Amino acid sequence: PAVISIKQISKTFSNGTVALREMSLDIRQGEFVSLLGPSGCGKSTVLRIVTSLTGPTTGRVEWPMETAAQDDHGLSFVFQEPTLMPWATVFGNVWLPLRLRGVTKRDAYDRVMEALEMVGLAGFAESYPRELSGGMKMRVSIARALVTKPKVLLMDEPFAALDEITRFKLNNDLLHLWETFGWTVVFVTHSVFESVYLSNRIVVMASRPGRVVNDMRLDAPYPRG
Numbered sequence: 001p002a003v004i005s006i007k008q009i010s011k012t013f014s015n016g017t018v019a020l021r022e023m024s025l026d027i028r029q030g031e032f033v034s035l036l037g038p039s040g041c042g043k044s045t046v047l048r049i050v051t052s053l054t055g056p057t058t059g060r061v062e063w064p065m066e067t068a069a070q071d072d073h074g075l076s077f078v079f080q081e082p083t084l085m086p087w088a089t090v091f092g093n094v095w096l097p098l099r100l101r102g103v104t105k106r107d108a109y110d111r112v113m114e115a116l117e118m119v120g121l122a123g124f125a126e127s128y129p130r131e132l133s134g135g136m137k138m139r140v141s142i143a144r145a146l147v148t149k150p151k152v153l154l155m156d157e158p159f160a161a162l163d164e165i166t167r168f169k170l171n172n173d174l175l176h177l178w179e180t181f182g183w184t185v186v187f188v189t190h191s192v193f194e195s196v197y198l199s200n201r202i203v204v205m206a207s208r209p210g211r212v213v214n215d216m217r218l219d220a221p222y223p224r225g
């Protein structure tokens, strides 16, 4: 079944830029979908519309599996930059989404530590972001996205700012987490390598106007040794 159903969305910005034209896409449960395309083809706009950060000009996004009672889509977002709070510890940063939902530090403790363990940072709970490398900061923001146990993880070029080696390590970690926990992931990238290596479905977009030009299912992510 589809977790997210994007139906004929178009987006024209107030300056006249047509970012998307009649794009439709069903994302199924457990898929790791890459949205692949050149800069400016509307990938971020798709994610912003899915997360309701902006509205489509026409069309709509449906969540077929939601019950009407739920007001939260169980969705987490990882941005290109880690966007951590510098004054809070690693623990405090990962606790934040739970804290905003009213979960005390004591009640959050096990879940925060579990999320930090998933990304290999359990030993850094009391460190501050400034003490961490770029790759570690990105791991913290992934832990922060996972701590609420989202149904869908949306990532917008999450590793773009990192060096190639760190990026490759994080790709492997992400793949391992996905294989272990079976989330639904939507991963925006302009890297053909990343899309082939990570995902089991590649949705290729083209620009002017942004639209889907190919939708490929792979049997499994690229085989690894």
Ligand code: ADP
Pocket: 012, 013, 014, 015, 054, 055
């Ligand atoms: P909307 O049509 O959703 O209201 P706006 O055109 O008002 O969007 O722009 C929203 C914000 O995006 C503004 O702060 C604007 O400065 C910024 N913005 C404008 N052009 C671009 C662009 N080409 N790429 C990214 N951001 C832009």
Ligand code: ADP
Pocket: 013, 014, 015, 017, 018, 019, 037, 038, 039, 040, 041, 042, 043, 044, 045, 046, 210
């Ligand atoms: P991508 O993520 O694939 O690089 P975007 O979704 O950021 O592409 O942008 C798609 C197109 O819409 C681009 O031409 C971009 O300049 C334009 N755009 C994005 N945001 C705005 C905005 N707020 N106002 C005007 N144009 C925008």
